[in-house]
Amino acid sequence: xxxxxxxxxxxxxxxxxxxxxxxxxxxxxxxxxxxxxxxxxxxxxxxxxxxxxxxxxxxxxxxxxxxxxxxxxxxxxxxxxxxxxxxxxxxxxxxxxxxxxxxxxxxxxxxxxxxxxxxxxxxxxxxxxxxxxxxxxxxxxxxxxxxxxxxxxxxxxxxxxxxxxxxxxxxxxxxxxxx
Amino acid sequence: xxxxxxxxxxxxxxxxxxxxxxxxxxxxxxxxxxxxxxxxxxxxxxxxxxxxxxxxxxxxxxxxxxxxxxxxxxxxxxxxxxxxxxxxxxxxxxxxxxxxxxxxxxxxxxxxxxxxxxxxxxxxxxxxxxxxxxxxxxxxxxxxxxxxxxxxxxxxxxxxxxxxxxxxxxxxxxxxxxxxxxxxxxxxxxxxxx
Amino acid sequence: xxxxxxxxxxxxxxxxxxxxxxxxxxxxxxxxxxxxxxxxxxxxxxxxxxxxxxxxxxxxxxxxxxxxxxxxxxxxxxxxxxxxxxxxxxxxxxxxxxxxxxxxxxxxxxxxxxxxxxxxxxxxxxxxxxxxxxxxxxxxxxxxxxxxxxxxxxxxxxxxxx
Numbered sequence: 178x179x180x181x182x183x184x185x186x187x188x189x190x191x192x193x194x195x196x197x198x199x200x201x202x203x204x205x206x207x208x209x210x211x212x213x214x215x216x217x218x219x220x221x222x223x224x225x226x227x228x229x230x231x232x233x234x235x236x237x238x239x240x241x242x243x244x245x246x247x248x249x250x251x252x253x254x255x256x257x258x259x260x261x262x263x264x265x266x267x268x269x270x271x272x273x274x275x276x277x278x279x280x281x282x283x284x285x286x287x288x289x290x291x292x293x294x295x296x297x298x299x300x301x302x303x304x305x306x307x308x309x310x311x312x313x314x315x316x317x318x319x320x321x322x323x324x325x326x327x328x329x330x331x332x333x334x335x336x337x338x339x340x341x342x343x344x345x346x347x348x349x350x351x352x353x354x355x356x
Numbered sequence: 357x358x359x360x361x362x363x364x365x366x367x368x369x370x371x372x373x374x375x376x377x378x379x380x381x382x383x384x385x386x387x388x389x390x391x392x393x394x395x396x397x398x399x400x401x402x403x404x405x406x407x408x409x410x411x412x413x414x415x416x417x418x419x420x421x422x423x424x425x426x427x428x429x430x431x432x433x434x435x436x437x438x439x440x441x442x443x444x445x446x447x448x449x450x451x452x453x454x455x456x457x458x459x460x461x462x463x464x465x466x467x468x469x470x471x472x473x474x475x476x477x478x479x480x481x482x483x484x485x486x487x488x489x490x491x492x493x494x495x496x497x498x499x500x501x502x503x504x505x506x507x508x509x510x511x512x513x514x515x516x517x518x519x520x521x522x523x524x525x526x527x528x529x530x531x532x533x534x535x536x537x538x539x540x541x542x543x544x545x546x547x548x549x550x
Numbered sequence: 551x552x553x554x555x556x557x558x559x560x561x562x563x564x565x566x567x568x569x570x571x572x573x574x575x576x577x578x579x580x581x582x583x584x585x586x587x588x589x590x591x592x593x594x595x596x597x598x599x600x601x602x603x604x605x606x607x608x609x610x611x612x613x614x615x616x617x618x619x620x621x622x623x624x625x626x627x628x629x630x631x632x633x634x635x636x637x638x639x640x641x642x643x644x645x646x647x648x649x650x651x652x653x654x655x656x657x658x659x660x661x662x663x664x665x666x667x668x669x670x671x672x673x674x675x676x677x678x679x680x681x682x683x684x685x686x687x688x689x690x691x692x693x694x695x696x697x698x699x700x701x702x703x704x705x706x707x708x709x710x711x712x
Contacts (some may be wrong), residue, residue: 179375198586203379205582206574213575223581230585289686296570314569315561318383339559346564357702358672376651381565382572398579408648412678415652416688419569428657448675455676455707483676483709487695519709523695 186243191235198235204247207317208254214312215258216265217301225261229254248319252327255309262305292353299349303342310335311342374407381410385420389427396431400440402447406431416540433457440466441478452482459489465499472506481505484519491523498522527548576655576685629671630710633661636666636691640683645670647679654682672710680705 180188182203188196197309201208208229212222233253240249246347300308314335323330328335374393377386389410397403409430414422437453438445440463445453453466469481481502488498501518512517561568632643636659643666644654650670659666659681666681678697681689690696690704697707 182375192588197589201582203375206379210572210575210576213577214571219575219577222575223577226577227581227585227588230582231588234589243554254691292566293570296567299567312571314559315564315568330558336559343559343561343564344566350567380574380651380653405648408652408678411652412646412648412705413701414701415646415654418683420703422701429700448673451710452676455698459553477674477712480709480711483707484678487640487707487709490698491695516709519695 181244182246183243186237186240186246187296190237190240192285194234197237200246201230201233204250207247208250211251211312211317212254212258214316215305215308216261217297221261221265223257225254225257229257248327251313251319255313255327258309259305281339285335288350295350295353299346302349303345307342307345310338311346314339315343376407377410381414381423385414385423388424392424392431396434399435400443401431401434402450405434405447405451406433429458430454436463437466440461440499441470445470446477446479448479449477449482452479452486455486456482459486459493461466461485461489461499465481465503468503469506472503477512480515484515487519488522493522511525574654578655592649629673631669632672632708632710633667633669634679634681634691635693636681636683636689637664638666638681638689640666642684643680644682644685646682648677649679654685672708674710674712677708677710678705678709 180199182200184255185200185203191201209222211217212225216222216225224232229250233250236253240246242249303311309328310324310330313319313327314321319327321335324330324335325332330338373390373408375390381389389406393403393406393410396406406427409427410423413426418426433454434450436503437450440457441449441453456466457463466478466482469485470478470517473481485498485502488501489495501522502515503520505515586702636643643659643661645657645659645668646652646654650656650673657668659668671701680703681691683689688703688705691706691708694706694708697705699705
């Protein structure tokens, strides 16, 4: 029998760590994907995710809509990622780190790998707020209202960021399309 | 059949999204697939094989149209298998029966096999039939071998030995050359650009 | 004067990009295990502290449930042991199939004497599956029949007997 997210949240709130683990596993793929795409490297993503999971457990009492726990988990993760981004600016390692390393160690030998690298490179060239909005809207498929709650931004501001992100990505990838 | 009973006892919440689809497929794809699955389960078909088919397609990089088409095709085959094998047929039998039908077996053969086997489970003989047909063993030879063994009351292990004997190379095939999974979608060429 | 967007915010023309970005990234369990370990070490939330002594078992149960054994049932101990093996030079080999939601993280294989293998318990039935090497390259199993495939990718099928 499959428990709903809300049921798992309620059990987790009562101290059932196993239910919390199950809940996280359910949403893990999108949480990981978001963190890696936003931060551009796995190490930072792992730290942000670890932080987020610990905080989420501690803050479960403040999850007021258990059936929307995915949104709630993302809000925590978005904030952890923003903290990590500001640290990236101060430290040398940045969004392109993994990419640079992979380029140095091996040339892409498949069409698929080259394509993936182009996308990662283009994404890393977006300003962080545009990257964040684009990923939440077009990859994680939240509504603008939800993204507003996750990020604290207004819907018009988010739409503008997404628009600019789309324009820029099309520009950056146009050369690849033409190749 | 214990497996069939387990399926009946599992509460199915029609209309609720399978969490595996919700987590791993993008929203639009998950919804289309779930709609197909809901329609199948409303007819009494098992959901899990359909969920697995959707997850298979997704993990292989198929687009949503292909995934939904594959899930629908499987639902159709499961439906035909259930008509041939009876409403009480457990899921494992339906899955193997659907595979046999998709490999070219006629529904009437499934019914014949069920009658020959009585209450014994059919998943292995049906699966072997599917394998023989897929491997290119002629339909008459494939069917006559399976039917003959079923008439003799052969065990599941005996069916598997039959398949290993008839399908060339099973068990000692060298590693096939690497086939790369195509990227999620191909690089658009200049002529494809809108 | 603020820019007026000349395009909508839609991702038209970027479908190959969003499609690629929607692929899972498979980070591995390290961060998850660390987070759970940290939480287990803290004073329990709520009144019930059942999870504390049962921590590891509870976590294992939670993870196994989450893998989603589907119609093979929550009784994951039932079934015959089946060994899947592949000989290949590789960094990482995963097994994906109808028994594990086609999730490359569910059953990573371990390497011994040049062969990658894992043993699962499977109930009788027919299962489609494949090996995924280094996250990207799909192989079928040389020791089992090839399956019909509508997605254009190598796939094998195994039939488990009673």
